Amino acid sequence: MTPPKNIQLIGSEIAIVWQDGSETYIPSAKLRAASPSAETAGERDILGVLHGGERGKDYSKVEVQNWQFVGNYAVRFRFSDGHATGLYSYELLKSLGAE
DSSP states (O other), X not given: OOOEEEEEEETTXXXXXXXXXXXXXXXXXXXXXXXXXXXXXXXXXXXXXXXOOOTXXXXXXXXXXXXXXXXXXXXXXXXTTSOOXXXXXHHHHHHHHHO
């Protein structure tokens, strides 16, 4: 998947314009809750048992502060609660906007 053409913060939403001209809008709270980091999503052990994670936590007051591209495959967002470890693949961002 090709990288976004542009990313902007509009109010409390991230707006992404893709190379094909399509647009994706994701509320900051939804983006934070969907962080693919082990801190948020948890980790599975060798038996498939999920450990840790922050499922069900309220992120309604959390805002995106900034972001940076990581290689040619993901974006790292920094949130107002200090979280900045999740790498959001372009595919994940596109799917979050489609939900």
